[in-house]
Amino acid sequence: MKLKNLFIGALMTVIAAPAMAQAPAIDEVQKQAAELIKAGNADGLKDLEKENKKNPTALVSIAKAYLAAQDIAKAEATAQKAYTFISENPKKATAQDNCLTYITLGNIASAKNDAGNAVTWYQQAMYADPQNPDGYRLYATATSKSDPNGAIAAIEELRKNRPDYPVDLIAADIANGAGKPQEAIKYYSKVKLSDMQPYQIGAFATNLYLTQNVNKAVEVAEYGLTVAPRSATLNRLAFWGNTDLKQWDKALKFADKLFYESDSVKISSDDYGRKINALRGAELYDEALAELNKLANDPMMPKADQLFALKQIAQTYSDKEDYEKAIPAYEKYLVAAGEKASATDIAAFGQQYMYFAQQQPAKKAEMLMKADEVFAKLAQNPDAKEYAIYKRAQVANAMDGGKGLAKPYYDQLIATPNCNPARLKEAYLYNISYFGNVKNDINAAIPYAEKLAEIDPENPVAKQVLSLKE
Numbered sequence: 001m002k003l004k005n006l007f008i009g010a011l012m013t014v015i016a017a018p019a020m021a022q023a024p025a026i027d028e029v030q031k032q033a034a035e036l037i038k039a040g041n042a043d044g045l046k047d048l049e050k051e052n053k054k055n056p057t058a059l060v061s062i063a064k065a066y067l068a069a070q071d072i073a074k075a076e077a078t079a080q081k082a083y084t085f086i087s088e089n090p091k092k093a094t095a096q097d098n099c100l101t102y103i104t105l106g107n108i109a110s111a112k113n114d115a116g117n118a119v120t121w122y123q124q125a126m127y128a129d130p131q132n133p134d135g136y137r138l139y140a141t142a143t144s145k146s147d148p149n150g151a152i153a154a155i156e157e158l159r160k161n162r163p164d165y166p167v168d169l170i171a172a173d174i175a176n177g178a179g180k181p182q183e184a185i186k187y188y189s190k191v192k193l194s195d196m197q198p199y200q201i202g203a204f205a206t207n208l209y210l211t212q213n214v215n216k217a218v219e220v221a222e223y224g225l226t227v228a229p230r231s232a233t234l235n236r237l238a239f240w241g242n243t244d245l246k247q248w249d250k251a252l253k254f255a256d257k258l259f260y261e262s263d264s265v266k267i268s269s270d271d272y273g274r275k276i277n278a279l280r281g282a283e284l285y286d287e288a289l290a291e292l293n294k295l296a297n298d299p300m301m302p303k304a305d306q307l308f309a310l311k312q313i314a315q316t317y318s319d320k321e322d323y324e325k326a327i328p329a330y331e332k333y334l335v336a337a338g339e340k341a342s343a344t345d346i347a348a349f350g351q352q353y354m355y356f357a358q359q360q361p362a363k364k365a366e367m368l369m370k371a372d373e374v375f376a377k378l379a380q381n382p383d384a385k386e387y388a389i390y391k392r393a394q395v396a397n398a399m400d401g402g403k404g405l406a407k408p409y410y411d412q413l414i415a416t417p418n419c420n421p422a423r424l425k426e427a428y429l430y431n432i433s434y435f436g437n438v439k440n441d442i443n444a445a446i447p448y449a450e451k452l453a454e455i456d457p458e459n460p461v462a463k464q465v466l467s468l469k470e
Helices: 002-020 024-039 042-051 056-068 074-089 096-112 117-127 133-144 148-161 167-177 181-188 198-210 214-227 232-244 248-260 270-283 285-296 303-319 321-341 344-359 361-378 382-400 409-416 421-436 442-453 462-465
Strands: none
Touching: 024 042, 024 056, 042 056, 056 074, 056 096, 056 117, 074 096, 074 321, 096 117, 096 133, 117 133, 117 421, 133 148, 133 167, 133 248, 148 167, 167 181, 167 198, 198 214, 198 232, 214 232, 232 248, 232 285, 248 270, 270 285, 285 303, 303 321, 303 344, 321 344, 344 382, 361 382, 382 409, 382 421, 409 421, 421 442, 421 462
16 A cells, blocks of 8 residues: 555656646745754744745645644644635635645645545645646545545546546556456556556456456466566466466466565465465376475464365375375364364265275275265265265165165155255166166166156157157
């Protein structure tokens, strides 16, 4: 925020100077006042005010010097002298005098956390000098959260009066600050990236990412890194975006830049998670495991992050198809997680036994029995019961090759109200095969074919069986 405000303030000073036609003498007054304040020369300050008592712009400059020195009371007293002069001498006061006085009084009110009065003064500045962008900008900034639509309307009014002014950037910043990503994107898109500061490029890319325009977000972030290569925000967006796009090599490049080459960076659990995903996506499993073991064994890490690491270690072994290590890794995670382990976690543990059974035929029976034990326990969870029964059916089917061991479980699925259609379909197909091939009783298979045809009218097995119906 400090960089943002400094940039906008500097930009406004440069652009507003021609419209304000501020004389060098006025700049000198503020500089002189600042030196007297720093020296504690009260008499000198009184003389300076006396010399400029009929010059409201000069009085405002003195007030600004006080405000910069955080002497709000004296800043307000001096600005009020300028206000008194322009009120009592309306014909002598210029539009510039009025506008600068109102803006300064608004800034003083803002420094006092008096937002209501600040907005009123900024609004008066807009009317006093429609050509000076500062009134519009400050009004819009002050109202960006309470009335973002009104803030944007003020900026659009400035566009009419000052078509030469970079209105779109200000409007984009206001929309971004107000939490309106689509509005922010609309305005940022009207500005060349080369005309933006790094914080604005970061805001643009962030809003694109939040609205799921990941490709464009990555494009903008990567451009931003050519001008601000150590920006944590831009490196994170490039890293996250490329991870989402499964551009693993690029994702890992920007991950390293985020972790090791960014300024003032705070690495989050999301950053670690995405880096692990990128390493796994690139099939760099050993590197992923090395990173995860650092997390899991770091005593300074919060327990939630350590649990995350344990779970990801198990999943990484599974991705590597090293089920002999995945199984104990999952078991270790489940013990550490305790009641925090989800039904999905338990199901994944059972699935490892099924994978291992396929990989090691000599251990098939043993591994399938272990899998069934896990799913039998999972079936005690009412929310996971249907899925657990479904997995027990698959385990049993793998044990005996469809000869009937799985039938009780598939029948339970058929009897389950609102059963998942895909699971129901598998149950019907199993019973059709069981009665048609094992029992050689096609008539017993027909009712299941009829049920299957209700949820999948074009199913070829259902059609074939029903064609045999007498």
